[in-house]
Amino acid sequence: MAFEKDLNLDATELRLGLPGTSDESAKNQTLATLRSNNKRALPEESMSSNATASKNCDQETAPLPKAQVVGWPPIRSYRKNNLQPKKSEGEISGIYVKVSMDGAPYLRKIDLKVFKGYPELLKALEDMFKFKAGEYSEREGYNGSEFVPTYEDKDGDWMLVGDVPWEMFTNSCKKLRIMKGSEARGLGCVD
Amino acid sequence: MQKKMAYSFPDEVLEHVFSFIQSDKDRNAVSLVCKSWYEIERWCRRKVFIGNCYAVSPRMVIRRFPEVRSIELKGKPHFADFNLVPDGWGGYVLPWIAEMAGAYPWLEEIRLKRMVVTDESLELIAKSFKNFKVLVLFSCEGFSTDGLAAIAASCKNLRELDLRESEVDDLSGHWLAHFPETYTSLVSLNISCLGSDEVSFSALERLVGRCPNLRSLRLNRAVTLDKIASILRRAPLLVDFGTGNYAAELQPDVFSNLAGAFSSCKELKSLSGFWDVVPAYLPALYSICPRLTSLNLSYATIQSPDLIKLVSYCPRLQRLLVLDYIEDSGLEELASSCKDLQELRVFPSDPFGAEPNVSLTEQGLVAVSLGCPKLQSVLYFCRRMSNAALVTIAQNCPNLTRFRLCIIEPKTPDYLTLEPLDVGFGAIVEHCKDLRRLSLSGLLTDHVFEYIGTYGKKLEMLSVAFAGDSDLGLHHVLSGCESLRKLEIRDCPFGDKALLANAAKLETMRSLWMSSCAVSFGACKLLGQKMPKLNVEVIDETEPPDSRPESCPVDKLYIYRSVAGPRFDMPPFVWTMDEAVKILH
Numbered sequence A: 001m002a003f004e005k006d007l008n009l010d011a012t013e014l015r016l017g018l019p020g021t022s023d024e025s026a027k028n029q030t031l032a033t034l035r036s037n038n039k040r041a042l043p044e045e046s047m048s049s050n051a052t053a054s055k056n057c058d059q060e061t062a063p064l065p066k067a068q069v070v071g072w073p074p075i076r077s078y079r080k081n082n083l084q085p086k087k088s089e090g091e092i093s094g095i096y097v098k099v100s101m102d103g104a105p106y107l108r109k110i111d112l113k114v115f116k117g118y119p120e121l122l123k124a125l126e127d128m129f130k131f132k133a134g135e136y137s138e139r140e141g142y143n144g145s146e147f148v149p150t151y152e153d154k155d156g157d158w159m160l161v162g163d164v165p166w167e168m169f170t171n172s173c174k175k176l177r178i179m180k181g182s183e184a185r186g187l188g189c190v191d
Numbered sequence B: 001m002q003k004k005m006a007y008s009f010p011d012e013v014l015e016h017v018f019s020f021i022q023s024d025k026d027r028n029a030v031s032l033v034c035k036s037w038y039e040i041e042r043w044c045r046r047k048v049f050i051g052n053c054y055a056v057s058p059r060m061v062i063r064r065f066p067e068v069r070s071i072e073l074k075g076k077p078h079f080a081d082f083n084l085v086p087d088g089w090g091g092y093v094l095p096w097i098a099e100m101a102g103a104y105p106w107l108e109e110i111r112l113k114r115m116v117v118t119d120e121s122l123e124l125i126a127k128s129f130k131n132f133k134v135l136v137l138f139s140c141e142g143f144s145t146d147g148l149a150a151i152a153a154s155c156k157n158l159r160e161l162d163l164r165e166s167e168v169d170d171l172s173g174h175w176l177a178h179f180p181e182t183y184t185s186l187v188s189l190n191i192s193c194l195g196s197d198e199v200s201f202s203a204l205e206r207l208v209g210r211c212p213n214l215r216s217l218r219l220n221r222a223v224t225l226d227k228i229a230s231i232l233r234r235a236p237l238l239v240d241f242g243t244g245n246y247a248a249e250l251q252p253d254v255f256s257n258l259a260g261a262f263s264s265c266k267e268l269k270s271l272s273g274f275w276d277v278v279p280a281y282l283p284a285l286y287s288i289c290p291r292l293t294s295l296n297l298s299y300a301t302i303q304s305p306d307l308i309k310l311v312s313y314c315p316r317l318q319r320l321l322v323l324d325y326i327e328d329s330g331l332e333e334l335a336s337s338c339k340d341l342q343e344l345r346v347f348p349s350d351p352f353g354a355e356p357n358v359s360l361t362e363q364g365l366v367a368v369s370l371g372c373p374k375l376q377s378v379l380y381f382c383r384r385m386s387n388a389a390l391v392t393i394a395q396n397c398p399n400l401t402r403f404r405l406c407i408i409e410p411k412t413p414d415y416l417t418l419e420p421l422d423v424g425f426g427a428i429v430e431h432c433k434d435l436r437r438l439s440l441s442g443l444l445t446d447h448v449f450e451y452i453g454t455y456g457k458k459l460e461m462l463s464v465a466f467a468g469d470s471d472l473g474l475h476h477v478l479s480g481c482e483s484l485r486k487l488e489i490r491d492c493p494f495g496d497k498a499l500l501a502n503a504a505k506l507e508t509m510r511s512l513w514m515s516s517c518a519v520s521f522g523a524c525k526l527l528g529q530k531m532p533k534l535n536v537e538v539i540d541e542t543e544p545p546d547s548r549p550e551s552c553p554v555d556k557l558y559i560y561r562s563v564a565g566p567r568f569d570m571p572p573f574v575w576t577m578d579e580a581v582k583i584l585h
Helices: A024-028 A031-038 A043-048 A077-082 A118-129 A166-172 B011-018 B024-031 B035-044 B058-064 B078-082 B094-103 B119-128 B145-154 B173-178 B201-210 B225-234 B252-263 B279-285 B304-312 B324-337 B362-371 B387-396 B422-431 B446-455 B471-480 B496-501 B521-530
Strands: A096-101 A108-111 A147-152 A158-160 A175-180 B047-050 B070-074 B109-113 B134-138 B141-144 B160-162 B167-169 B188-190 B216-218 B240-242 B270-272 B294-297 B319-323 B343-347 B377-382 B402-407 B437-439 B461-465 B486-490 B511-515 B534-539 B556-561 B574-576
Touching: A096 A118, A108 A118, A118 A147, A118 A175, B011 B035, B024 B035, B024 B047, B058 B094, B070 B094, B078 B486, B078 B511, B094 B119, B119 B141, B119 B145, B141 B145, B145 B160, B145 B167, B145 B173, B173 B201, B201 B225, B225 B252, B252 B279, B279 B304, B294 B304, B304 B324, B319 B324, B324 B343, B324 B362, B343 B362, B362 B377, B362 B387, B387 B422, B422 B437, B422 B446, B446 B471, B471 B486, B471 B496, B496 B521, B521 B534
Parallel strands: A096 A175, B047 B070, B070 B109, B109 B134, B134 B160, B141 B167, B160 B188, B188 B216, B216 B240, B240 B270, B270 B294, B294 B319, B319 B343, B343 B377, B377 B402, B402 B437, B437 B461, B461 B486, B486 B511
Antiparallel strands: A096 A108, A147 A158, A147 A175, B511 B556, B534 B556, B534 B574
């Protein structure tokens, strides 16, 4: 294959303007200025010399270290992630428990670690399932509410959310269930 | 002379004839013959493919084709796969679903790629299309298992649910249980992308057990090896199966159960999955290997000897996806065992490591090119290449249609001569006359683009990174590649001249992506003003492009032809250069 060694730009007559147009503003920008203004330094080069493009641009993008070129090599993120061994449950920080609500067709899951205490948890549950739990009191539980948050603990017992200290709760809660108020009567009452 | 009637066929006959014409290209040609053929054709077109969802509006499509049953849409540019397109860029399907809900009540199939799909969209699909059959969400995002539950619960005639490579907000494995007990029409289910630790396995088992037409099932990583046998026994007619994680302590009864279950699937031709492989369980597959035509081991972190053994039992293999653990030696074995091989993809096991961790070089690919005469499609990640190897590959495989080579370190020269790889890639485009797709890498000058422009006459898609010296490179491609539809470029010194001089070419292409190149803001504006049928969009996440001088290069540029005009769903970091819309949004 014989290609000319020097590629004569004049011969190809590249113009700035679109074919058939004679755009004055386009003609004013010469080849030379454009090349020197717009030749952007590639990441590797920019480490050794300042980018010439910075002359005309107020902002100079910081040179990227070689190892961190975005999107290179071109591998999809799920592939990169899949090369890691599957983490066992214990290693994932976060206490995920299922949440069900009587009458709702879908289960949800929440991370108890995200909340600092009961008020936050209840607010999140109320937002998620669109209900109001009402006021909690130690003596009467969630008196008068249509829906009551309960949980199943390590022993398999169903308890009222709020009865035990928060840390004890997050350590022992296996799943949450938002029960109809009528069914919840009897929970949390110690006879 | 008497003028005869233009034709004597009634419309119904023509419509019947047209019903045998399936390809879009042919259908488009038919519609251009004359006005009445246009009319007849548009009323009987059942399938529409829209390669860029912003090239046309839903209303336009509906207006022209009122009786569509199947639609395929693509959204984000390909480089979105590599995180080059910021979140929130666009590609929302909801406007399409909303319009089609009213216009196409009998829509049966929706196939989407790289689009943002919300639960709301899925719920709308579930309730709007009574005869809905096929949902394919390829590399999509934005939805959760709640949306899937809606589909499962409402689509009584669903045949295919394929979530391949999508990002799903996995709230609950419970969604599978929403397929009612009366639902039995499932043919294909791909949930391999789901991360949930609990796909409700009992629901899955029951679903599989009651769907006698199930032919393709791809499980997710959470499904353990010991569960495979019971699934396979419920679906002995499977043609395509994707395992979950393929790891367990070696137990003879588990092994024999598994091996027995596999061997009872007489139709099984394609396997995938294989996360966390324990090599001792690979022999459970040996009975079906002779029938396998497709094998995806690209998540299997097993070493070359195990890979070699497995591959040597698969003489009918046509498609292999694998990690570079296979090494040159494994590829040599592949070349001698698998004479029917058509497609090979080799992925890197340690893409960010500075030093090679495996012995995989250009030799492996050369061996395959020599041994597998039917090779058509290649995706190969490696760390070194030579012009000589590329020339050999080109000469051995003149039937290549897709060639994507990624030499991991940008601008790597020929390791033998230290020259650019222009001649090697030149040989590829020269010998492979049917080449439709090409991805370049390594050290490349403008010369490689001359070769591409000269020989790449059938090239439809070209991906370029860290290559070229000047605008001439871009000019060669735009002026020479007659069939070019998609061009994506990153980190190349291509600027205004070539782009503006070839502006008209851009209207013949689907799209052009340029990022970290040298195209000035001024040139973008000019292009946007002069070419009303192009949408010229500048992406800049740091600050508005007009806050800098016009000669400053833009960060990212995406140009695509459109008959719908500029879009209105652009996020704050995307600016349209359309003259009618001021350079704001």
